[in-house]
Amino acid sequence: MFDQLFQPMDLGGQTLPNRLVLPPLTRSRAGKDGVPTPLMAEYYRQRSGAGLVISEGTVVSPQGASYARVPGLYSEQQVRGWRPVVEAAKSRGAAVYAQLWHVGRQAHSSVQPDGGRPWAPSAIAITGWQYRSPQGRVPFEEPRELSLDGIKDIVEQFAVAARNAMAAGFDGVELHAANGYLFDQFLNSSSNQRTDQYGGSVENRLRFLNEVIDAVSSFVPAHRIGVRISPSSTWMDAFDPDKRGLYSALVRSISPRGLAYLHLVEPGIAGAIDSADHAEPITSAELGALFDGPVIVTGGHTPWSAAAAVGAGDADLVGFGRLFISNPDLPARIRMGAGLAELRHEGLYGGGATGYTDYPELQTAN
Numbered sequence: 001m002f003d004q005l006f007q008p009m010d011l012g013g014q015t016l017p018n019r020l021v022l023p024p025l026t027r028s029r030a031g032k033d034g035v036p037t038p039l040m041a042e043y044y045r046q047r048s049g050a051g052l053v054i055s056e057g058t059v060v061s062p063q064g065a066s067y068a069r070v071p072g073l074y075s076e077q078q079v080r081g082w083r084p085v086v087e088a089a090k091s092r093g094a095a096v097y098a099q100l101w102h103v104g105r106q107a108h109s110s111v112q113p114d115g116g117r118p119w120a121p122s123a124i125a126i127t128g129w130q131y132r133s134p135q136g137r138v139p140f141e142e143p144r145e146l147s148l149d150g151i152k153d154i155v156e157q158f159a160v161a162a163r164n165a166m167a168a169g170f171d172g173v174e175l176h177a178a179n180g181y182l183f184d185q186f187l188n189s190s191s192n193q194r195t196d197q198y199g200g201s202v203e204n205r206l207r208f209l210n211e212v213i214d215a216v217s218s219f220v221p222a223h224r225i226g227v228r229i230s231p232s233s234t235w236m237d238a239f240d241p242d243k244r245g246l247y248s249a250l251v252r253s254i255s256p257r258g259l260a261y262l263h264l265v266e267p268g269i270a271g272a273i274d275s276a277d278h279a280e281p282i283t284s285a286e287l288g289a290l291f292d293g294p295v296i297v298t299g300g301h302t303p304w305s306a307a308a309a310v311g312a313g314d315a316d317l318v319g320f321g322r323l324f325i326s327n328p329d330l331p332a333r334i335r336m337g338a339g340l341a342e343l344r345h346e347g348l349y350g351g352g353a354t355g356y357t358d359y360p361e362l363q364t365a366n
Contacts, residue, residue, distance in 0.1 A: 001304075001307065001337075002303055002307045002334050002335065003307075004019065004307050004310040004311045005018060005019045005020060005303070005306060005307055005310060005318070005334065006018045006019070006331075006335060007019065008051075009051070009294070009316060009317070011052065011095055011260060011261065011294055011317075012095070012171070012172055012221075012223045012224045012260040013223060013224075014095045014171060016051035016052055016094070016095055016317075017051050017092075017093045017094070018049075018050070018051040018331055019051055019306075019310055019316065019317045019318060020049075020050045020051050020052075020306075020317070020318065020320065020330065020331050020334070021050055021051065021052045021053075021054065021296055021298065021317045021318060021319040021320070022044075022047045022050040022052070022053045022054060022094075022319070022320075022324050023054055023263075023296075023298045023319030023320070023321050023324075024054050024055060024056050024057050024099040024174070024176065024228070025056050025321055025324070025325065026056050026057050026067075026070060026349065027040075027043070027056055027348070027349065027350075027356060028067060028068065028069040028070060028349045028350040028351075029043070029069060029350070029351075029356060030069050030070060030071040030072075030081075031069070031081075032068065032069065033075075033077065033078075034059065034062075034065070034069075034070065034071050034072030034074075034075070034078055035071070035072075035075075035077050035078050035080075035081035036071050036078070036081040036082050036084075036085045037081070038084070039352065039353065039356070039357060040071070040085050041084045041085045041087075041088040042088070042357050043328075043356055043357050044085055044086075044088050044089035045088035045089070045091055046328035046329070046357060046359075046361065047089075047324055047328050047330075048088065048089050048090065048091045048092040048093075048094050049092050049094070049329060049330070049331040049332060050094050050324070050330075050331060051094060051095070051317065051331075052094060052095050052096075052097065052296075052317060053089045053090075053094045053095070053096045053097070054096075054097045054098075054099050054174055054226075054263075054319075055071075055089075055096070055097065055098045055099050055170075056070070056071065056099065057070060057099050057101035057176055058070070058071050058072060058073050058098050058099055058100060058101055058161070058165075059071075059072045059073075059074070059101050059102065059103075060072070060073065060074060060100055060101065060102055060154070060157040060158050060160070060161040061074050061102070061154070061157045061161075062074070062112075062113045063102075063107075063112060063113060063118075063119065064101060064102035064103055064104075064107075064154075064157070064182070065103065065107065065111060066103040066106050066107045066108070066111065066131075067111070067132070067349075068111070068134075068350075069350055070101075072161075073098060073100065073161040073164040073165055073168070074157065074160065074161060074164065078164070078168075079164045079167050079168045082098075082165075082168035082169070082170075083168050083169055086168055086169040086170055087169060090169075095171045095172070096169075096170055096171050097170060097171060097172040097173055097174050097224075097226060097260075098161075098165040098168070098170040098172075098173050098174070099173070099174040099175075099176050099228070100158055100161050100162065100165070100173050100174065100175055100176060100216075101176045101181065102154060102157070102158075102176075102181065102182040102183075103118075103181050103182060104118065104119065104120045104121075104143070104181055104182030104185045105118050105119070105120035105124075105125070105126060105140065105143035105182075105185060105191065106118070106126065106131075106140070106180065106181060106236055107119075108131045108133060108138070108140070108141060109141060110133055116144065117141045117142065117143055117144050118141065118143045118144070119143055119144050119145075119146050119150060119154075120143035120144070120145065120146065120182070120185050120191065121145070121146060121185050121186050121191060121192040121193075121194055121198065121199065121208075122143075122145050122191060122192055122193045122194055122199070123142055123143060123144065123145045124142070124143070124190070124191055124193065125139075125140050125141060125142040125143065126140035126180075126236050126237045127140075127237060128237065129236055129237070145194075148196070151198065151208065154182070155208075155211050155212050155215050156215065158175070158212045158215060158216055159212075159215035159216055159218060159219060161173075162215075162216040162219045162220045163218075163219040165220070166219055166220060171224060172220060172224030172225060172226065172260055173216060173220050173224070173225055173226070174225075174226040174227065174228055174263060175209070175212060175213070175216070175225070175226070175227050175228065176228055177209055177227055177228060177229050177250075178228045178229050178230035178233070178263075178265050179230050179233060179235050179236070179238075179265070180233070180234075180235045180236030180237065180238040183208065183209050183212075184229075184230070184238045185238070186198060186205055186207075186208040186209065187205050187206070187209070187238075187240070187246060187247075187250065188205075188238045188239055188240040188246070189205070189239070189240045189241070190237055190238065190239035190240060191237060191238065191239075192205055202245065202246055202249045203249075205246075206249065206250055206253050209227070209250070209254075210253060210254070213225060213227075213254065213257065213259075222257050222258045222259055222260075223258050223259065223260055224260050225259050225260055226259060226260045226261040226262070226263055226296075227254055227259060227261075227262060227263065228263035228264075228265070229247060229250065229251075229262070229263070229264060229265070230264075230265035231243060231244075231247035231264065231265075231267075231282040231287060232265075232266075232267035232281045232282050233265060233267075243280075243282060244280070244282050247282060247287060248287065248290060251287050251290040251291050252290055254291075255290060255291050255292045255293070256292070258293070259293055260293070260294070261293060261294040261295065261296050261316075261317070262287070262288065262291040262293065262294075262295050262296070263295075263296040263298065263319075264284040264287060264288060264295065264296065264297050264298070265298055265299050266284055266297055266298065266299030266300055266301075267281035267282065267283065267284075267299075268281075268299055268300045284297045284309075284314065284315065285312075285314040288314060288315065294316040294317065295314075295315050295316050295317075296315065296316070296317045296318070296319055297309060297314070297315040297317075297318055297319070298318070298319030298320075298321065299319075299321075301318050301319070301320060301323075302323075303334045306318035306320070322343045323340060323343075325343055325348075325359070326340070326341045326342060326343040326344070326359050327340050327341050327359065328357075328359055328361055329361040329362055332361075332362055333362060336362070338362060341359060341360070
């Protein structure tokens with residue numbers, strides 16, 4: 001029934017053993033300085049049966065972080081910390097990519113290095129949502145508008161993080177252009193009201209993403225760079241009157257570049273939650289058909305829906321988030337037709353082994 005999911009495939013010149021993806025999942029287990037920990041190595045080792053492992057969101061600078069204990073790739077100490085984690089993730093033949101992340105206006109002055117308000121394309125605050133501070137939920141602040149020099153600095157931060165990812169042993173990188181973070185803020189007109197070359201027309205709003213791809217390509221070949229987008233999501237005020245036109249233009253813009261893959265968040269997911277608030281959902285099959293390369297789909301899939309998507313040619317690989325958290329040996333369970341463990345909410349974000357590395361694998365499951 002699931003044979004499609006266990007066919008090898010080529011991704012960026014590497015042969016993946018199966019079509020299952022461990023997608024980026026923020027778990028907040030890094031050290032206070034953003035250095036990966038031995039506990040993270042164990043977590044990725046447990047889930048190394050995936051064909052492709054994509055790291056949790058990894059920030060390109062202290063400015064780009066929103067919460068404590070997310071890993072980074074901007075210091076030599078972080079590079080050293082990632083090496084055993086990457087080695088563990090590769091232990092069963094997976095290709096391993098680092099997801100590079102900058103949250104933009106989803107940060108808060110309490111976590112900014114200079115104590116100031118976060119940075120974004122325009123000085124427009126997120127409304128309808130609240131920032132989760134250690135003292136509780138507080139309103140998002142009006143961000144500072146990035147100058148042209150500030151944009152240039154962040155482009156360079158992504159390039160340095162990509163270089164560091166290669167030094168840490170990653171096979172490639174993924175640019176996190178989904179879920180209302182910095183790339184998405186440049187893309188959507190609700191958060192980008194600039195009047196210079198980075199705002200206004202769709203072509204201008206695509207400029208930042210394409211400049212980062214250019215810069216990252218200096219250290220990572222294009223066929224090892226992936227891009228993740230969430231076309232239907234309005235998470236964190238990522239609104240645009242023509243989402244379909246915007247994201248179709250994005251896919252057409254990056255398709256000729258020979259990238260590793262396009263990673264699509266399914267319409268039923270908004271950030272970290274399920275969502276049915278899509279008047280006109282943009283299907284992954286629709287956008288995937290515009291991309292000349294491998295397509296990953298992630299969001300709410302079961303083994304059955306994943307096999308159907310791959311079998312129909314709507315996707316080449318399928319990501320499983322919650323199922324991979326609660327079933328570290330998910331590929332083995334799917335292949336054997338074994339039962340799947342339920343997700344526990346305890347320990348999803350931060351803490352120790354509980355809810356992180358204590359889910360049993362088949363040989364120890366009751």
